Amino acid sequence: MPAGVAAGHPATAEVGLRILAAGGSAADAAVAATLACCVSESVLTGLGGGGFATYYDATQRTVHCLDFFCSVPGLDGDRVPGPMRPIEVLLGGLPMNYSIGEASVAVPGVPAGAAAVHGRWGRLPWARVVEPAINLARCGVVLPAAQALTLMSVFPALVPGAGAEIYRPGGRLLAGGDLLYHPGLDQALTMLAEQGPDAFYTGEIAKLTVEVVRAGGGALGPADLAGYRVRDLEARRAPLHGYQIFGRHDLNNLIPTVAALPAGLAGLPRGERVRALAGALREYGHQRIGDTTNVSVVDGDGNACVVTLSLGIGSGVWLPGLGLHLNSMLGEGELLTGALAPGQRMSSMMCPLVVLDGDGELALAAGSAGASRIRTALVHTLINVLVDGVGVNEAIARPRFHVIGDVAHVEAGYPEVDALAGAGYEINQFDQVSHFFGAVSAVGRAGAAGDPRRGGVGLLL
Helix, strand or coil: CCCEEEECCHHHHHHHHHHHHCCCCHHHHHHHHHHHHHHHCCCCCCCECEEEEEEEECCCCEEEEEEECCECCCCCCCCCCCCCEEEEEEECCEEEEEEECHHHCCECCHHHHHHHHHHHHCCCCHHHHHHHHHHHHHHCEECCHHHHHHHHHHHHHHCCCCHHHHHCHHHCCCCCCCEECCCCHHHHHHHHHHHCCHHHHCCHHHHHHHHHHHHCCCCCCHHHHHCCCCEEECCEEEEECCEEEEECCCCCCHHHHHHCCCCCHHHCCHHHHHHHHHHHHHHCCCCCCCEEEEEEEECCCCCEEEEEEEEECCCCCEECCCCEEECCHHHCHHHCCCCCCCCCECCCCCCCEEEECCCCCEEEEEEEECCCHHHHHHHHHHHHHHHCCCCHHHHHHCCCEEEECCEEEECCCCCCHHHHHHCCCEEEECCCCCHHHCEEEEEECCEEECCHHHCCEEEEC
């Protein structure tokens, strides 16, 4: 198993690789890359969001899942949230409604989650792990063309307030090749390096977060931030072609979807296999966008750390002077499953994975961005790698389809469209490879790769 990093931006992956080269563990590199992507991939995520991590311990041959996703505010009990601001965005030609503003902001978990992963499995000093992200924030990064396309879809949530200066300077939306720069974000990261996550939960940044959110009608308060904790989750598993797929139980049921695939998938005719995959995807299908990214790392000792994090669509609420965008999780309708009590952890479709072979050894570390298409993108990739035996690059780049009810959204170049149509699916044929279909990043025995749909890369040590 090679040591390497796969992520959604070249700068993110390079940061992780440099940490590995400096003697860091998979956890060190994943945390450094996670913080770097809060700078380089802010169209998709940020320090003001939440996420999940899956870690494989090669010595113990154990899998651990951590939950640092967003929590419902209101523990202070002194605020009734005001109204949110509705917006509509288009992705893949599909209109989707969201709500943003201060009332959409939930309790963020990324600073606490990064510190927890590092504290459990890291080797390098904390400040050394945070430093590369600070340097990126001071200089800015180039916006990849693929992420510029995503920006065109989600900009209504990104350009209110301070976001206009960042994403639409001079009235022109950033394009591929432009510099993405967040004034003040280096200061927020420096405070994280020097004070740890306390800065975000009980310190100066915490106080500013409460002031900004409550000034606009949000409910988030001091008790919400001070009471936030990272949680351990059970690692669920499902078999696939002699391998075991490990991940948390997510809102979109990725592990049960894998378990529902026929045991003899490799021996099925292609058309029958496609219909079986479509049926499993339809069983649990949901449809949202969300802003998400993923980092997958394997170190030289065979440990793996996969981190997926999200900002939601983005609230349009920024902390002044810190270049920090807050999440919009309370405006994500499908994440609000039933009545949510203050302090309750919210649901998510994110599901970072590790794959072990029959001897319990690591075969693949993978995760994906893309909300409801996370499950679709990962299941396609797992089948390509584990069943078809293709390399990680090809497995991720192969065209996909995504099922919503009786409609199959089919990426350009997917070869078995007739099998889907013959099974009764209405076909929405895309004329190009599209960021709609998720963004996988994976490190496996055949190499490391990021998803070309969003400008991702994979690098080996």
